Each structure stands twice: as structure tokens, then as C-alpha cells.
Amino acid sequence: MPELRKDPVTGRWVIIATERGARPSDFKSAPQVISRGFCPFCEGNEDKTPPEIAALRDYGERNQKGWRVRVVPNKFPALQIEGGLDKRGDGIYDLMRGIGAHEVIIETPEHVTTLTTLSAQRVEEVLVTYIERLNDLKKDKRFAYGLVFKNVGSIAGASLEHTHSQLIVTPVVPITVTREMNGAREFFHYRGRCLFCDMLNQESSSASRVVADGDEYIAFEPFASRFPFETWIIPKRHRSHFEVVPRAELRELAEVLKDSLVRIESALENPPYNYIIHSAPFNVAETEHYHWHIEIIPRLTKVAGFEWGTGFYINPVPPEKAADFLRDVGK
Amino acid sequence: MPELRKDPVTGRWVIIATERGARPSDFKSAPQVISRGFCPFCEGNEDKTPPEIAALRDYGERNQKGWRVRVVPNKFPALQIEGGLDKRGDGIYDLMRGIGAHEVIIETPEHVTTLTTLSAQRVEEVLVTYIERLNDLKKDKRFAYGLVFKNVGSIAGASLEHTHSQLIVTPVVPITVTREMNGAREFFHYRGRCLFCDMLNQESSSASRVVADGDEYIAFEPFASRFPFETWIIPKRHRSHFEVVPRAELRELAEVLKDSLVRIESALENPPYNYIIHSAPFNVAETEHYHWHIEIIPRLTKVAGFEWGTGFYINPVPPEKAADFLRDVGK
Numbered sequence: 243m244p245e246l247r248k249d250p251v252t253g254r255w256v257i258i259a260t261e262r263g264a265r266p267s268d269f270k271s272a273p274q275v276i277s278r279g280f281c282p283f284c285e286g287n288e289d290k291t292p293p294e295i296a297a298l299r300d301y302g303e304r305n306q307k308g309w310r311v312r313v314v315p316n317k318f319p320a321l322q323i324e325g326g327l328d329k330r331g332d333g334i335y336d337l338m339r340g341i342g343a344h345e346v347i348i349e350t351p352e353h354v355t356t357l358t359t360l361s362a363q364r365v366e367e368v369l370v371t372y373i374e375r376l377n378d379l380k381k382d383k384r385f386a387y388g389l390v391f392k393n394v395g396s397i398a399g400a401s402l403e404h405t406h407s408q409l410i411v412t413p414v415v416p417i418t419v420t421r422e423m424n425g426a427r428e429f430f431h432y433r434g435r436c437l438f439c440d441m442l443n444q445e446s447s448s449a450s451r452v453v454a455d456g457d458e459y460i461a462f463e464p465f466a467s468r469f470p471f472e473t474w475i476i477p478k479r480h481r482s483h484f485e486v487v488p489r490a491e492l493r494e495l496a497e498v499l500k501d502s503l504v505r506i507e508s509a510l511e512n513p514p515y516n517y518i519i520h521s522a523p524f525n526v527a528e529t530e531h532y533h534w535h536i537e538i539i540p541r542l543t544k545v546a547g548f549e550w551g552t553g554f555y556i557n558p559v560p561p562e563k564a565a566d567f568l569r570d571v572g573k
Numbered sequence: 574m575p576e577l578r579k580d581p582v583t584g585r586w587v588i589i590a591t592e593r594g595a596r597p598s599d600f601k602s603a604p605q606v607i608s609r610g611f612c613p614f615c616e617g618n619e620d621k622t623p624p625e626i627a628a629l630r631d632y633g634e635r636n637q638k639g640w641r642v643r644v645v646p647n648k649f650p651a652l653q654i655e656g657g658l659d660k661r662g663d664g665i666y667d668l669m670r671g672i673g674a675h676e677v678i679i680e681t682p683e684h685v686t687t688l689t690t691l692s693a694q695r696v697e698e699v700l701v702t703y704i705e706r707l708n709d710l711k712k713d714k715r716f717a718y719g720l721v722f723k724n725v726g727s728i729a730g731a732s733l734e735h736t737h738s739q740l741i742v743t744p745v746v747p748i749t750v751t752r753e754m755n756g757a758r759e760f761f762h763y764r765g766r767c768l769f770c771d772m773l774n775q776e777s778s779s780a781s782r783v784v785a786d787g788d789e790y791i792a793f794e795p796f797a798s799r800f801p802f803e804t805w806i807i808p809k810r811h812r813s814h815f816e817v818v819p820r821a822e823l824r825e826l827a828e829v830l831k832d833s834l835v836r837i838e839s840a841l842e843n844p845p846y847n848y849i850i851h852s853a854p855f856n857v858a859e860t861e862h863y864h865w866h867i868e869i870i871p872r873l874t875k876v877a878g879f880e881w882g883t884g885f886y887i888n889p890v891p892p893e894k895a896a897d898f899l900r901d902v903g904k
Contacts, residue, residue, distance in 0.1 A: 245891075249797040250768055251756045256797040257887045264801065264889040266840045266898050269873040320879070320887050333775045334768070335796045391878030399877025408879070416883030425582045437581055437665070444664045465666045466580040466587040470595065509597045518882030539881060542600040546730025547722030548651070548739070550870060551849030552747030556588045556651050558595040560576075567597050 243322055244340030246414070254417045257320050257340055282317075283404035285309075285351035292317055295345060296375065298367055310364065311371045312348040319344035320410060327384060327413055343379055343388075343411040347371055348404065355403045356394070356512070358504045365496035368407065372519070373492075375409055376485035380524045385411045387419060387523045388485075395514025398541045415523045422520060423532050430531035438533030441465075442476045451561050453505060453568045458491055459498045463561030463568075469543060470559035471510060471568065473502050475536040484521035484534040499536065505571040506540055514541040574653055575671030577745070585748050588651050588671055613648075614735035616640075616682030623648055626676060627706065629698055641695065642702045643679045650675035651741060658715060658744055674710055674719075674742040678702055679735065686734045687725070687843070689835045696827035699738065703850070704823075706740055707816035711855045716742045718750060718854045719816075726845025729872045746854045753851060754863050761862035769864030773807045782892050784836060784899045789822055790829040794892030794899075800874060801890035802841060802899065804833050806867040815852035815865040830867065836902040837871055845872040 245258045282290035288305045291314040302308025315323075321342030329338040349368045350360055357365060376388045388411040393399040429437040445451055445462045453473060454461040461475045475498055481487065487495070506515065521534040549555055576589045613621035619636045622645040633639025646654075652673030660669040680699045681691055688696060707719045723738045724730040760768040776782055776793045784804060785792040792806045806829055812818065818826070830848075837846065852865040880886055 247797040249795070249799075250760065250772065251753050253756060254797070254799075255885050256799055257885060258798075258891050259887065259889045260891050266802075268889075269801065269841055269844065269871075332796075333779075334771050335775075387883075389879060389882045391882050393877045397875070399875040399879075410879050410883075412883065412885065416885055418882060418884035421884075422582050425584060429581065440665050441581065444666075448664075464580070465663075466578040466585070467589075468580075468585075468587055470600065471597075510600055513600065516878035516881055518878050520882065537882075539878075540600075544728070544730040545876065546724045547847035547849050547870075548720060548730075548741050550847055551720045551722050551749060551851065551868075552718075552741075552743065553749035553752075554586050554588060554743065554747055556590065558590045558599075560589050560591050 243325070244320065246338045246340050248336040250334055250336070252417070255412075255414055259320075281353055281402065281404050283346075283348045283402060283406060284353050288312075291346075291348075296371070296378075298371060307351070309351060311350070311367050313371060313375055314346050314348065316344040316346050316408065321412065338413065341384060341413050343385070343409070345375060345409045347375070347390075347407040347409065349406055353404055355405055356503070356507065357392075357405050358500055358507060359405070360500075362493065362497045362500055365500050366492050369492045369496055369499075370489065372407070372409070373485050373487065376521075379409075379411045380485065382411075384413055385524060386415045387412050388521075389416065390484075390519040392515075392517045394516070395512075395541070398514035398516050400514075419520065419523065423522065423526075426531045426533070436480055436531055436533055438476055438535065439480055442478060451565045453565055454498055454501055456494055456498055458494045461498050461502045463565045465561065467557055467559075467561040467564070468555035469539050469541075470557055471506055471513075471540045471542070471564045472557075472561070473506065473538040473568070475499060475502060475538070476533065477535070480530070480533055482522035482526070482529045482532040482534060484519050486528075487534075502538060502568075505568040506538065508571045509567050510540060510542065515539060516541065574656070575651065577669045577671050579667040581665055581667070583748070586743075586745055590651075612684055612733065612735050614677075614679045614733060614737060615684050619643075622677075622679075627702070627709075629702060638682070640682060642681070642698050644702060644706055645677050645679065647675040647677050647739065652743065669744065672715060672744050674716070674740070676706060676740045678706070678721075678738040678740065680737055684735055686736060687834070687838065688723075688736050689831055689838060690736070691831075693824065693828045693831055696831050697823050700823045700827055700830075701820065703738070703740070704816050704818065707852075710740075710742045711816065713742075715744055716855060717746045718743050719852075720747065721815075721850040723846075723848045725847070726843075726872070729845035729847050731845075750851065750854065754853070754857075757862045757864070767811055767862055767864055769807055769866065770811055773809060782896045784896055785829055785832055787825055787829055789825045792829050792833045794896045796892065798888055798890075798892040798895070799886035800870050800872075801888055802837055802844075802871045802873070802895045803888075803892070804837065804869040804899070806830060806833060806869070807864065808866070811861070811864055813853035813857070813860045813863040813865060815850050817859075818865075833869060833899075836899040837869065839902045840898050841871060841873065846870060847872065 296313040297309040298311045392407045451463045517538045627644040628640040629642045
């Protein structure tokens with residue numbers, strides 16, 4: 243059973259994989275490369291993953307062929323689904339059992355390495371699957387937060403190349419989300435408006451950092467981008483939770499997400515990247531001050547001592563220049 | 574002139590290198606490798622660095638041979654030393670000019686790739702140099718914070734292998750330091766004691782996570798280690814600022830730092846790593862609740878979407894096991 247331990251200085255939680263217990267020699271080999279041989283995510287290999295949790299299917303039974311999107315538990319889960327939290331102390335320290343969920347969303351039965359290979363309609367089905375899984379897991383009162391994320395490329399933490407996303411549900415609200423919510427709440431108290439709504443209005447009217455400006459969504463390079471070509475997608479309609487977005491609004495999101503990724507892949511020749519969906523915690527009611535969004539982070543620069551020690555980032559590409567490059571793709 | 578921009582959501586500052594303006598093609602090549610040819614940090618190549626700021630010397634003039642430790646400006650500084658801050662707004666955003674200092678501490682004239690090659694006495698001289706530079710830069714009232722850090726290995730952000738450290742001075746207090754200080758202040762208000770003093774007492778008495786327990790310093794694996802073999806060195810004597818540590822206490826620090834690095838290098842076969850020195854900001858008076866310390870971070874695991882999105886870390890080596898391995902080195 244993994245353990246959740248809290249850093250008493252910052253309040254940050256860490257998942258300690260007490261059972262896995264890697265040895266020093268496990269780190270001596272070269273970085274993991276993505277296997278190009280057998281792929282457990284391909285159609286026909288359904289018995290090589292843990293049993294299916296959900297799927298969108300054209301035909302076939304559970305754990306058989308015929309699916310378009312398939313959700314399975316992660317074979318090496320960061321958190322365990324069964325059991326109570328058993329919150330406790332150890333002197334000045336706080337810990338609990340590593341309870342949560344860790345699922346893999348296999349985005350297509352074909353062996354393709356990027357989501358952008360799929361049509362916008364099929365990307366929309368991936369988004370629908372995210373939302374269905376979040377709403378199902380939200381019913382479990384032990385859980386506080388669900389993060390949907392994607393790792394592409396070895397440097398960005400992927401261990402299989404077949405295009406997939408992941409969903410980790412945690413029993414405490416992650417510190418990054420708490421900090422975003424606190425910052426947005428402070429802005430709301432001071433100005434009486436949603437920070438993200440203000441941001442999308444300012445970006446849309448100045449346009450210098452905009453990559454795509456649609457009816458329902460805007461994609462732009464944030465003013466204080468931590469990383470070169472960091473791209474955020476913000477819905478124009480204010481909502482604090484991603485999992486309540488109605489189906490009618492997911493097609494344009496699929497189009498904007500696919501378009502942003504195509505531009506990044508094209509300008510940077512298929513870089514490693516992560517994307518994450520930030521949404522309000524499960525047990526927080528719809529609120530005026532928080533606004534769900536997607537952050538896409540190409541992994542082009544290294545995080546070194548200065549960044550770890552300060553939280554400052556050094557970005558060698560001004561976001562206005564990055565937006566120029568991304569807008570020019572395909573012209 | 575680089576620009577400092579503030580993320581309106583989290584309050585985090587980012588350094589935008591507006592002049593450097595890297596192009597997408599700059600990121601297409603393989604990761605930088607450390608040059609094994611000509612080395613600008615070696616004795617005899619003093620004219621290949623920007624002019625010397627300070628040095629500890631056996632003989633010779635400024636910018637000539639005869640030094641043991643040499644400090645020069647970084648050739649590609651993250652921040653510029655000259656000018657005013659020009660703090661201003663742009664709609665909802667805040668920014669200022671990228672003013673600060675960025676220095677390189679060359680730890681030895683010989684071409685060696687790790688600090689542990691040096692005697693404890695010479696490591697002590699490196700620490701003395703850190704302190705002298707911090708005290709000199711602290712006099713400039715534009716500056717709020719000085720971070721001493723070290724990058725070893727390409728993965729950890731080093732671009733030259735000749736052993737060196739860096740010092741970046743910023744005009745605002747970094748968010749990571751503010752968060753540590755806030756957490757420690759909260760603990761102090763609740764318990765009436767310094768969190769770090771409590772931590773070192775608990776670690777010293779339980780001993781399960783201790784790597785080395787000296788008269789003046791303790792080296793241990795923190796309870797909520799974010800990374801495998803993360804090691805902190807905390808002074809037993811409470812002080813909030815590193816730069817006021819008297820010379821008499823630096824020899825044991827040099828010994829404990831060298832010993833910790835030797836153990837990490839030996840157990841993990843010279844892994845990439847960073848270390849950082851966390852100290853209270855320049856303009857904060859000595860305080861009961863903050864306690865300077867060193868954090869050593871071996872760079873063995875990847876930071877992926879889950880970590881970026883939540884601030885959670887997944888550590889596959891329990892710190893108690895890591896301490897066992899590090900204590901066993903050389904036995």
C-alpha cells in the first residue's frame with residue numbers, strides 16, 4: 243500500500259511507493275525508452291491490460307475488440323482503489339494510506355502515437371470519456387480531486403507510445419489546485435470579477451498572444467509562460483468544473499485542442515509534452531472565482547537548481563513570439 | 574533586457590528572455606551535451622570568462638593564474654545587473670525589468686567534475702566564497718533574495734562539466750521561499766517552536782532517515798521526500814540566514830556536504846543532481862521561525878503531467894530505505 247505523506251514546511255503531499263521500494267541500481271540504467279515492439283494498448287491485446295472499467299464500443303463484449311475508446315486501471319497504479327484513508331500522525335508529520343484511482347484512457351484501438359491523428363469527432367469522444375470517468379469517480383466520498391493528464395514522449399514521462407491519457411484521483415486537494423483557487427479568490431475579492439474571464443478578455447482584445455480564438459474557447463500563450471510554447475485553452479463560458487461541460491460544447495473543445503496540438507507538433511517537430519485539465523475540486527460547488535482550463539506544456543527546457551530553489555522559471559521564448567510561430571503553422 | 578512577469582493566478586514570477594528570443598528550430602536538436610574539449614573555467618583560460626568579480630588566491634593578479642576559487646559573471650545571465658526595476662502594469666498583468674545578478678563560482682582551477690574531489694578545507698573555501706558574495710550583493714537595496722545553487726550533469730541543467738556553483742540574486746522574494754516561510758511561520762504560531770528545529774530533533778532521535786549526525790549539522794532524507802535520495806542538511810544551531818554563519822561553523826558543514834555528496838555519487842554512480850541553499854530573504858531580520866538549510870536533489874525520476882498538474886510527487890524509494898543505502902556506502 244503506497245503512503246501519502248505531507249511535507250510539514252509547504253503542505254505538499256508526496257506519494258511514497260513503500261512497497262515498490264526501488265533500489266539504487268534501478269536508477270543506473272539509461273532513461274526508459276518507449277517500447278516499439280508489443281503494445282498492450284492495441285486492439286486484440288485487451289487481455290494484456292487489467293480488466294476494462296469503461297469503453298465506447300461499436301460492437302463486442304467487455305475486454306474484447308470493437309471499442310473506440312477504452313479505460314483500464316493503470317497496471318502500476320500510483321494509488322490503490324480499495325480501503326480507508328487511516329489519517330494519522332508521526333510526531334510532527336502527517337500521513338495517510340495511498341488511496342485513490344489511477345486509470346488509463348486508451349484513445350484509439352490503432353497503434354498511433356498522437357491524439358492529432360484522430361478526427362475531431364473522435365477527440366470529442368475522448369473528452370466525453372474523461373467527463374464520464376470523472377463523474378463516476380466523483381460519487382466516491384473518499385475522493386477530493388481528479389486530474390486528467392497526458393504524457394507524450396519519454397522526457398515528458400510516457401512509458402508507452404500508443405496515444406493515451408491518464409486520470410489520477412486523490413483523497414486530498416492537490417496543492418497546485420489550492421494555490422490556483424486561492425490566487426483566483428483573492429483577485430475576485432479585490433476586483434469582483436473572475437480572473438480567468440478577465441484574462442481571456444484581455445488576451446482576446448490584444449490578440450498578441452492568441453493562437454486560436456473560437457466561439458466558445460480561446461487558445462493562447464500565457465503572459466507569464468513558464469515554458470517555451472506553453473499554451474492554455476480557456477472556455478469563454480464561465481464554469482468552475484470541467485466535468486459538467488455539456489456535450490454540445492465538447493466538439494469545439496476537441497477542435498481547438500487538436501488544432502493547438504497540431505501547431506505545437508508542427509512548429510517543434512513532435513516535441514515531448516504534457517497537458518493537464520485544471521478544474522475545481524469535487525466537493526466545491528460551482529463558484530464565480532474559479533474557471534476550468536487546459537494547460538499544454540511542451541518539454542523543451544530543463545528544470546535546474548534555480549527553478550527548484552525559487553519557483554522562478556526562465557523562458558527563452560517570449561509568449562508573443564511563440565504565438566507568432568504557432569499562428570504561422572500551415573501558412 | 575530580460576523581463577520579469579508575474580503569473581496573476583499563482584503569483585509566481587517568470588524571467589522572459591525577451592532579447593534572446595529562441596526560435597522553434599533551437600529546440601529541435603538533441604539535448605545539450607557537456608563539452609569535453611576547451612574549458613573556459615580551467616586555470617590559464619581566465620580571459621575566456623567575463624572579468625573576475627572575486628577570487629581566493631595564492632598569488633597572481635585579477636584575471637590571471639594563482640586562484641583557488643574564482644567568481645565571474647555568468648556569460649549568459651538570466652538577469653541584468655544594471656538599471657532600475659521600472660515596476661509597471663499591463664491590464665491585469667504585472668511586470669518589471671529583469672534586474673538582478675547571476676554569478677558563477679568556479680570551485681577549483683583544475684578540470685575536475687565534482688566538488689567531492691576537493692579536500693574538506695577547499696570545500697570550506699567554496700562555502701566562504703558563497704557567503705562573501707551574498708554579503709556583498711545584499712548591500713544593493715534593489716535586491717531581495719540570493720539563491721546559491723549547483724547543477725551537476727546535463728539532465729540537471731549543467732552546460733559545463735568543470736565543477737562550479739551559481740548564484741542568482743532576484744529583486745523579488747521567490748515564491749518557493751515565501752511558501753516555506755509561510756508554512757514555518759504557521760507552525761511557529763501554532764506550536765511556539767521552529768519547525769526545522771523540531772524536525773531535526775525528531776530525525777535525530779528516531780534516526781531511521783539520518784545519513785550523518787554531526788555536532789553542528791544533520792544530514793537526512795526528509796519524511797516527505799519528493800525525489801529518491803533527496804537529502805537535506807540542516808544546521809543544529811538555529812539561524813534564519815546562511816550568510817551570517819561564522820567561519821568556525823563552516824568546516825563541519827563542508828565535511829557533511831562533501832560526505833553526503835560522496836554517498837550519493839557512490840550509491841547512484843554519479844547521478845545528475847542539484848543542490849540549493851535556502852535562507853531567509855535579505856531584508857528579513859533574524860527570525861525564530863525560519864531556519865536555513867541545504868536541499869540536495871538527485872535527478873533520477875521524471876516530472877510528468879501528474880506532478881505538473883497537482884504538485885504531488887511520486888517517490889518510488891521510501892526515505893527510510895534511501896537512508897539505509899546511503900549509510901551503507903563504504904561499509
